[in-house]
Amino acid sequence: MTRIGGDVVVETLRALGADTVFGLPGQHALGLFEALRRADDLRVIGARVENNLAFAADGYARARLAADPDGPVPVTPMVVSTGPGALLTLASLQESRAASVPVLGISSQVPVAGLGGGRHGYLHELPDQQASFAGVVKSVHTVRAVSQVPTALREAWESAATAPYGPVWVEIPQDVLLAPASLPPITTATARPAPLDPLPELVEEAARLLGAAENPVILAGGGALRAGAHAELKALAEALRAPVLSTFGGKGVFGWDHELSGRSWLEDWHSTEFLAHADVLLVLGSGLGELSSNYREFAPRGRIVQVEADLGKLESNYPALGIHADVRLTLGALLERVPFRAADGLAEKAVGELLGKVSARLDAQDLGLERKLLADLRAAVPEGTQTFWDMTIAAYWAWSAWNPDGAPIHTAQGAGGLGYGLPGALGGAAATGGPVLAVSGDGGAMYGVAELATAVQHGLDVTWLIVDDGGYGILREYLTGEFGRTTATELARPDYVALARSFGVPAVQATSDNVGAVLAEALRTPGPGVVVLPARLKMFAPTHLEKS
Template sequence: MTDENTTRIGGDLVVETLRSLGADTVFGLPGQHALGLFDALRRTPGLRLLGARVENNLAFAADGHARARLHADPHGPVPVTPMIVSTGPGALLTLSSLQESRAASVPVLGISSQIPAAGLGGGRHGYLHELPDQQASVAGVVKSVHQARTASQIPGAVRDAWVSAATAPYGPAWVEIPQDVLQAPVTLPPITAVPVRRDELAPLPDLLDEAVRLLSGARNPVLLAGGGVVRAGATAELTVLAEALRAPVLSTFGGKGSFPWEHPLSGREWLEDWHSTEFLAAADVLLVLGSGLGELSSNYHRLAPRGRVIQVEADAGKLESNHAGLGIHGDVRAVLTALGDRVPAREPDGRPETAAAELVERVHRRLDGQGLDLERTLLADVRAALPEGTPSFWDMTVLGYWAWSAWDSGGAPIHTAQGSGGLGYGLPGALGAAAATGGPVLAVSGDGGAMYGIAELATAVQHELDVTWLIIDDGGYGILREYLTGAFGRTHATELARPDFAALARSFGVPSIVSTVDTVGADLAAALRAPGPRVVVLSATLRMFAATGPAEEDPR
């Protein structure tokens, strides 16, 4: 790791441990207290360091990197992505992004420096970047917090945090190490092997028996696939069970891609539509897989199941937290495998396929009457522009809300920030994914969200990352404009001054084009074919669809 004339320091122990755990990429932004980490990275072959201009974007990039690797190999070792930042302001700036990783169960490992050990535990005060309790600041966001106060504690703390991030439910973990410990010479031998063991989250047999009994006796079973199905790489197992039960499958927004879009049993993902809400509620057995049935997945808590609910979750805290039922704490893939092996296969009679098709038709008929041709055509054009297998990363913009429901993610995996709903995810998430896959990757933002990450165009250029960024400029926070107008009849504080995005991109050395709704599909396709970063700007004001309510339910 270092030559014979170089003194190894605490930072080397961190980097050696990461390499031994399987890391090959680290996202990092230097700071005064973290210098020992970055000097160790400089001297370490085989570890790629990717930077960012702002720490929250660095954390979003780490999130995008981990998601892309999870999607590429869902059955391999869990691809924890390390991120290194400095004390105080640097650490705090990552928290809004790590909230997304926590909500979406993304395995990110945050490593931060800390003030010198003499300032901890009631010692000296007044250090630069000092927080009263940095661990407490982080603890409410991440899965677990670990600390090392001596060199000998470093390998174990990093390993424990890595295992925490990679254990279902996945999520961000955090390690902090004082500045002086990171920079002090060490006598420990180089770390070359870090054995880890992750126990499978096996479901209880008695609960599986009851789930088999309920599903076997159901007359109208329906499956709801959440993000846990995607994270567990359980899409094939989901299809096996659905086809055995002859059960329609709907997906949450986080569960997009868990079930084939065009499958005869697919009810798709219009969960903000009352037709879908009622379809789920009418099931005599509703099997919820890898979802906590939170606000978005339950149509803002309007879902009221009339039959039995079976909920499978790796996060025990979500079991029955919103709906009573049979809660099974376990890995979704293991549960689906067991159910698929044990639930008797039914003879097809065409009824569930007809029910799923009628649900999709009712949703489309509603949309047909709302004058939304622009939005539907634009989303279809963006989807058609993507080469096979190209992932996309979406900010909280109006077209992104459309994509939650209307995007066919088969062959074009989609990642959104709807876990926690923060702005600015699109570009940095896509940059992290491009670092993992080599690109191309599509990012989509509105003009409001774009300003959160505009500095990362410099990162895209510096690291030659193959990302095409579509910026939809409607002059403000478009979705908030709709919310305010809908709630109060007028809007306020949503209209924004903004730059000439195309000219600004060119100032970074990024080729850009101002597109139109008629040419955006071709412009995106051309940009995605070209290597390196590209920006496509589209001026358009889009509307959200209006979902039906209970009084408007179509009896057909």
């Protein structure tokens, strides 16, 4: 059987460590999909729409990172065709970039002679497909000959796996994928991402500041979670007796019920003030952006030490002692230098007071339905079950309220696009074997409903909760709050139970009283399932109304 360029792609991916490829074929990618057919040791998982395919690859990588934070970086290949297929992945790759998820996008291209032209009349041809991706992914790589395939893929893999992780893009022309391959079989392609070590002088200064602080506090962001810095963070917090709050993207990197855990109520003014009151705030893997700074209301009164692998985010919002480095490596270096303090109960008392204020604030609002729902969902999820949340009011609550210990939470709040829940969970189920939970609103559900067919086809163990409030719920709240009325938020929608059953997926409608029990049963049942909850949720009151 003649080896072709597509075979060299597959051989290189296998040598780099891939065992699963997410793929949706197209005319220019036929050579690559023929090679995938021949590779019986690579699993290929499809989708019905390319943006959902990219979300699924993202979910697979996140699930692997959560399941094995000490393992190799789970760069996840995704293969699509030229032009329309490639462009449909952009919104999903924006989420992967914002959340530092290592996805390796591979696209076919028009034949080499047509690259950069846009005038040859090839189907799907663009004048410059690379340009569409350059501002979204970490790096773009173009192959023009079979001999360039191994090196291009290795460079792309290293880019994706270098802190901060992120998506990358490789384009391979149709004629390269179909060309006879004279290279010997590729078996030893090895990616070696360079470690991003902190500068010793900066570590020394950070250790001095933290050691002298009377009220040190730590804010753990998504960069700490992606770095797998769980153990190092716990050790440093206990050494300094420093309370730890987590950003929404950093949930799970520090124990929810640890005595020093201030949890994740970052849209609560008490949490914002708690962070601002620190005389030294150690920010780990967060740019202190819009959400983490409580919509720019955070006003620190002490020093900030910021550890960030993304150079562009370092001191981008607040002045700090900026350390451009991997969070885990930096924490390891700090642990060798900071003084260890005896526990005196003061930090634990401060954390207890903070959480008491948050609880009292919620108690003062009419939020019984929302708080009960989150508690019921959390109780229904078995230990070890990963969860994937779309941009919906239930997810906005989960950002703050979800206990991720034993139930890791993955959300689309990096870029904030709709449609992540189900396809992300399909990737998560492919990575872990399931069960996994997906949560969507009825608006976001329509973005990915076709992937119920994918769940059935691949036998993926995903339970999908659809909270049906008849519209784009959070936008309804925003518009009503700002203008007193809504526009374009109310939606006609299908009978989700009947629609799911038409795919051959078991489905049931729940109520707010029994949703916990119904969801628990669905999660115990192997294979895909759908639970629909008609409910109109609301958010807790915005902080600017409560500062006084």
